[in-house]
Each structure stands twice: as C-alpha cells, then as structure tokens.
Amino acid sequence: MSFIEAKDLVHEYIMRDEEGNVEGVQVALDHLDLNVEQGQFIAVLGHNGSGKSTFAKHLNALLMPSEGTLYVGGMDVSDENLTYDIRQTAGMVFQNPDNQIIASVVQEDVGFGPENIGTPTEEIWERVEKSLRAVGMWAYREHSPNRLSGGQKQRVAIAGVMAMEPKCIILDEPTAMLDPDGRKEVLAAVHELNKTKGVTIILITHYMEEVVDADYVYVMDKGKVVMEGNPTGIFSQVETLKEHHLDVPQITMLAHELKQEGLPLRDGILTREELIQEIDRICH
Amino acid sequence: MSLILDNISHIYSRGDAYEKKALDGVSLKIEDGEFIGIIGHTGSGKSTLIQHLNGLLKATEGSIYFNGQDIYDKDYDLRDLRMQVGMVFQYPEHQLFDETVFKDVCFGPRNQGLPEKDVTLRAYEALKNVGLDEKYYDVSPFELSGGQKRRAAIAGVVAMKPQVLVLDEPTAGLDPQGRDEILDMIAENHQRYGNTVILVSHSMEDVAKYVDRIIVMDDGQVRFDGEPKVVFRHYKELEEIGLAAPQVTYLMHDLKNAGYPVSCDATTVDEAKNEIMKMLGRR
Ligand SMILES: Nc1ncnc2c1ncn2[C@@H]1O[C@H](COP(=O)(O)OP(=O)(O)OP(=O)(O)O)[C@@H](O)[C@H]1O
Ligand SMILES: Nc1ncnc2c1ncn2[C@@H]1O[C@H](COP(=O)(O)OP(=O)(O)OP(=O)(O)O)[C@@H](O)[C@H]1O
Ligand SMILES: [Mg+2]
Ligand SMILES: [Mg+2]
Numbered sequence: 176m177s178f179i180e181a182k183d184l185v186h187e188y189i190m191r192d193e194e195g196n197v198e199g200v201q202v203a204l205d206h207l208d209l210n211v212e213q214g215q216f217i218a219v220l221g222h223n224g225s226g227k228s229t230f231a232k233h234l235n236a237l238l239m240p241s242e243g244t245l246y247v248g249g250m251d252v253s254d255e256n257l258t259y260d261i262r263q264t265a266g267m268v269f270q271n272p273d274n275q276i277i278a279s280v281v282q283e284d285v286g287f288g289p290e291n292i293g294t295p296t297e298e299i300w301e302r303v304e305k306s307l308r309a310v311g312m313w314a315y316r317e318h319s320p321n322r323l324s325g326g327q328k329q330r331v332a333i334a335g336v337m338a339m340e341p342k343c344i345i346l347d348e349p350t351a352m353l354d355p356d357g358r359k360e361v362l363a364a365v366h367e368l369n370k371t372k373g374v375t376i377i378l379i380t381h382y383m384e385e386v387v388d389a390d391y392v393y394v395m396d397k398g399k400v401v402m403e404g405n406p407t408g409i410f411s412q413v414e415t416l417k418e419h420h421l422d423v424p425q426i427t428m429l430a431h432e433l434k435q436e437g438l439p440l441r442d443g444i445l446t447r448e449e450l451i452q453e454i455d456r457i458c459h
Numbered sequence: 460m461s462l463i464l465d466n467i468s469h470i471y472s473r474g475d476a477y478e479k480k481a482l483d484g485v486s487l488k489i490e491d492g493e494f495i496g497i498i499g500h501t502g503s504g505k506s507t508l509i510q511h512l513n514g515l516l517k518a519t520e521g522s523i524y525f526n527g528q529d530i531y532d533k534d535y536d537l538r539d540l541r542m543q544v545g546m547v548f549q550y551p552e553h554q555l556f557d558e559t560v561f562k563d564v565c566f567g568p569r570n571q572g573l574p575e576k577d578v579t580l581r582a583y584e585a586l587k588n589v590g591l592d593e594k595y596y597d598v599s600p601f602e603l604s605g606g607q608k609r610r611a612a613i614a615g616v617v618a619m620k621p622q623v624l625v626l627d628e629p630t631a632g633l634d635p636q637g638r639d640e641i642l643d644m645i646a647e648n649h650q651r652y653g654n655t656v657i658l659v660s661h662s663m664e665d666v667a668k669y670v671d672r673i674i675v676m677d678d679g680q681v682r683f684d685g686e687p688k689v690v691f692r693h694y695k696e697l698e699e700i701g702l703a704a705p706q707v708t709y710l711m712h713d714l715k716n717a718g719y720p721v722s723c724d725a726t727t728v729d730e731a732k733n734e735i736m737k738m739l740g741r742r
Binding site for chain 2: 188190194200201216221222223224228230270271273289318319321322324325326330347348352354355356357381383384417420421422424425426427428429432433436438450451454455457458
C-alpha cells in the first residue's frame with residue numbers, strides 16, 4: 176500500500192440556511208484517485224476552487240470523505256479513533272497563517288505542537304530553535320505573532336509544523352505571501368527535510384517555478400486529477416496546462432515562444448541552464 | 460492632482476517592548492494616473508505604507524497631501540478620502556464580511572451613494588471581471604476557496620472605481636490564469652479611466668510586466684524608485700535585501716556571461732524573446 180492512497184474520494188460541502196435547511200451542495204472532490212509513496216516530494220496544481228485545499232484537509236482528518244477512501248500511513252482517515260495519530264503523521268501548513276497561529280509569543284507558538292505530542296522539554300526548545308532558524312525567524316522568537324507582517328507570520332506557521340517532525344508535511348500555498356528570498360528559504364528548508372529526514376512533502380502551489388524540483392506533479396481540475404507526471408513531462412504540455420487555467424515557469428514560456436518563432440528547441444525546458452544549453456546547441 | 464508623502468514615519472506600539480519603526484522618513488510624489496509597483500522584503504513596510512494612503516494608519520511624523528489637501532487637517536473628510544482611495548487588503552478575510560458574495564461586492568458602491576440600479580450593475584460587472592462564476596454570488600464569502608475569496612475581495616474594491624486603486628499582494632492565491640486576467644483587467648481599466656494604480660507584489664515578473672514605476676522598500680525606507688528596467692539593473696543589490704530580478708533577466712545575464720552579445724535589460728518574456736531573436740539574427 177502507498178503511503179497516501181486516495182481512491183474514488185468524494186467530498187460534498189452541504190450548505191444550509193439559518194434554519195438548517197439544505198440550500199445547496201458543492202462537489203469539491205469528484206472521485207479523486209491519487210497515490211503518494213513515502214519520501215516523495217509531490218506538487219499539486221489546479222485552478223482556484225479545484226479542490227486542493229479540500230483534499231489537503233482530508234489528509235489530516237480535518238474533513239471526512241463523503242464517499243470513497245483515503246489512507247494516510249496505512250490509517251483510514253474516516254476512522255475517528257485514528258484522528259490523533261493521523262494528525263501526528265501528517266502536519267499541515269494552512270493557506271492563511273491566521274488560522275494556524277495560537278500562542279501570543281512566537282517561540283511558544285512553535286513549541287506548542289511538540290509539547291502537545293509529549294516531546295521532552297529540552298528537546299522542544301532544540302526543535303523550536305532549529306525550526307525558527309530554518310525559516311529565518313529566530314530573531315523574532317519573543318515577538319507577538321499578531322504584530323508580525325504577513326510573510327513573517329507565514330514563516331512562523333511553517334516553523335510550527337517543522338517542529339513537530341511529522342512523517343509527512345502538507346503545505347497549502349506556503350509561499351503566497353513571501354518575498355523571493357523567503358520563498359527560496361522556505362522551499363530549501365522543505366527540500367532539506369525531504370532529503371535528509373525522508374519527510375514526505377505535499378506542496379500545493381500556484382507558482383510554477385516551485386514545482387520544477389518536485390518528484391511528481393498532480394494537476395487537479397474540478398475535483399479530479401486531470402494530469403500527472405514528472406515536472407518535465409507536465410511542463411512540456413503548455414497548451415493543455417492553459418486549458419486547466421495553469422501556466423509554465425517563465426523560462427519554459429520563453430523557450431516555448433522562441434520555438435514558435437522557429438527556433439528548433441526541445442520541449443520541457445525548465446531551467447536557465449537547460450535553455451542556455453539548447454541555445455549553445457543551435458549556435459554551434 | 461497627486462498624492463504627496465512628505466517625510467512619513469510610522470512607529471508601531473510606541474513605548475512598549477514591541478516598538479517598531481516600520482516607516483522611516485518616506486517621501487514620495489505619486490502623480491495622477493501612474494501605475495506603480497511596490498516591492499520589498501517581508502516586513503519592509505509595504506502594507507504599513509499603503510495603509511497611510513487612505514488614512515487607515517496615521518503617520519507618527521510627516522504629512523500627506525491628497526489633491527493638494529493635508530489629510531491630517533482637522534477639517535479633512537477621511538471618509539471622502541476612503542471613497543477615492545480603494546484598498547484591497549493583503550488578506551481577503553480582513554475585507555469580506557457580508558452574508559453573500561454579491562452583497563459584499565455591493566457594499567462599497569452603495570456606500571459611495573450610487574443609485575441602487577448602478578450598485579447592482581457595478582457589482583455584476585466587477586464579479587464578471589474577476590472571473591467568479593455566477594453560482595457563487597449567493598454563497599457566503601467564507602464558503603469560498605482561497606483564490607475565490609481573493610477574487611471577491613478584489614471585486615468589492617474594483618466595483619467602487621476608485622480614483623486611486625491600491626492592491627496589497629492581490630495575486631497571492633490566484634491561479635495563473637486568474638492572475639493574468641485580473642491584472643490585465645486592472646491595466647485595461649487604468650488605460651481607459653486613467654486612474655492611479657498602486658500594486659504591492661512579491662512577484663518580480665508581474666511587476667515587470669505591468670507597472671511603469673517601481674518603488675523598492677527596505678527596512679522602512681525607499682531604496683530605489685524608477686522604471687522597471689532601471690531598478691532591475693540593480694539586481695545584485697536587490698538580492699541583498701531579499702528580492703530578485705525576474706527569471707528572464709537572470710537568463711539574459713547568463714547569456715551575456717556565456718559570451719553572447721545581448722543586452723541585459725529585458726524584464727519580460729516578450730522583451731527577452733525579442734532580444735534573443737535579434738541576437739540570433741545578427742549571427
Ligand atoms: N466551507 C465551504 N463550504 C462550501 N463550499 C466550499 C467550502 N470550502 C470550499 N468550498 C468549495 O469547494 C470547492 C473547492 O474548494 P477548495 O478550497 O478545495 O479549492 P482550492 O483548489 O484549494 O482553491 P484555491 O486555489 O482557490 O485555494 C470550491 O468550489 C469552493 O467554493
Ligand atoms: N501592529 C504591529 N505592532 C508592531 N509591529 C508591527 C505591527 N504591524 C507590523 N509590524 C512590524 O512592522 C514592520 C512592517 O510591517 P508591514 O506589514 O508593513 O510589512 P510588509 O512589507 O507589508 O511585509 P509583508 O511582505 O510580509 O506583508 C514589520 O517588521 C512588522 O513586524
Ligand atoms: Mg486552496
Ligand atoms: Mg504586507
């Protein structure tokens with residue numbers, strides 16, 4: 176069995192009025208099939224409202240499937256007795272850090288998770304320091320989170336999950352509010368966790384550049400997986416991605432446009448190095 | 460007609476342990492009809508700066524003149540200022556509040572005193588422009604996905620057609636198509652109505668593509684102020700303060716370093732494409 180296994184997963188949001196009468200039903204996940212192996216770095220792309228956050232919330236049992244099954248680390252997320260274990264296995268960084276930060280001092284906020292799962296005190300502080308340093312927020316350890324800027328809050332939220340050292344981390348648009356440097360740092364920290372500790376990573380993002388180094392990519396549209404493959408394969412399909420409201424990294428777009436001007440470049444160029452190699456090839 | 464900031468400083472939590480000088484002697488002149496990008500590292504003071512433009516935050520020191528009038532004058536009507544300077548906040552959750560998406564978008568234009576018929580028209584137009592499907596109009600804004608909330612929040616301000624439109628990281632959370640469509644729509648309106656647009660963004664690519672002038676904030680001060688291609692020539696200094704140049708600008712530098720005869724001023728895909736084609740034609 177794969178580390179994460181979603182089969183025919185359906186989620187319907189039921190909307191009710193004040194009296195509790197059902198006003199509408201929104202199908203957010205529509206028979207989703209998706210597998211992730213332990214230690215993989217997975218990226219999930221998809222248009223606004225395609226169901227990415229809904230799926231993410233199933234992974235740590237914040238939402239329950241309406242139909243179908245989802246297993247995380249061999250545990251059935253529908254089994255309410257396992258909720259606590261599932262949350263310890265799969266840590267989540269939310270789209271909006273305001274939903275995540277609880278304590279009134281940064282370092283306590285980051286220490287909260289590990290403390291909650293019974294980590295020895297001394298180790299808690301080690302983890303807090305390491306995580307805060309990894310996201311560049313150690314200097315703010317004694318600050319109040321609600322007086323931080325948007326990007327600073329986001330980094331604290333990420334440190335909070337890192338400190339719990341879960342087997343799997345789900346990051347829902349973790350870099351949406353970060354500056355270029357912060358984006359690089361956070362991604363580097365996540366890749367490092369993946370490489371050195373074998374933490375399984377599920378990265379949800381709208382920044383195509385961040386997907387380039389993922390092991391595998393899933394593209395969602397209206398609650399279903401519509402494309403999957405490695406980054407080179409996915410980003411070779413510029414037109415198909417556009418149909419799904421997506422895009423390619425800027426360098427890939429440039430290569431694509433140069434090709435349309437008649438340059439004999441190969442498909443699926445993702446990085447500057449690759450594009451320069453191709454230009455070298457044409458010129459010699 | 461213009462917006463003038465004269466030596467603005469802002470200190471948060473003065474006197475307690477969290478005291479922070481978030482703006483430090485900022486002076487700027489923003490002419491009517493400019494399209495400006497503000498970039499800067501996390502915590503550099505961008506959100507603090509723009510919240511001064513509609514009087515939401517009051518400067519600890521310095522003056523602000525909107526169309527020649529001192530907004531800190533005791534007779535100045537701040538309510539009127541807020542009708543003319545529309546602000547899309549960094550977090551849509553801080554902006555959305557009404558029962559349904561449609562009502563939420565109507566709030567601004569109604570507050571401006573427009574007739575009810577125009578309010579409705581404005582709301583429809585704005586919601587259409589941000590690409591939010593009609594099936595969400597009667598839904599609570601809190602039942603939307605992150606990017607859908609963002610679209611609703613943008614619609615609410617666009618519907619007011621403010622003279623100055625200020626957007627704090629409006630594309631964070633939008634899918635790539637939504638990002639392009641909404642920025643295109645803002646640029647089109649800017650062309651058509653000649654309004655002033657101030658765009659705070661962490662996307663160097665978006666800023667390069669749309670704005671005429673970039674203001675770079677660093678630790679509460681203005682570090683650079685100029686045309687995109689001029690500002691991005693300082694990419695090494697930008698990196699030192701947590702920023703970067705657009706991807707294609709780096710590519711041009713790489714090509715030049717590899718011995719190709721190219722100019723490094725390209726900041727958009729189109730400019731880079733033209734420069735590379737020119738270079739290859741020349742060979
Ligand atoms: N609490 C809710 N109640 C009702 N419908 C909801 C709720 N949350 C999300 N939805 C709907 O479910 C669908 C999927 O939403 P979801 O948040 O999973 O999308 P997403 O892919 O994360 O989008 P985004 O890129 O905008 O964050 C959308 O149509 C949305 O309107
Ligand atoms: N209420 C507050 N009390 C004390 N300090 C604050 C408060 N709000 C913001 N700050 C501090 O002021 C500085 C500027 O914050 P601001 O929100 O303007 O930054 P920003 O450039 O918008 O950052 P980001 O890109 O992360 O949104 C930051 O160092 C922040 O920690
Ligand atoms: Mg989402
Ligand atoms: Mg900000």
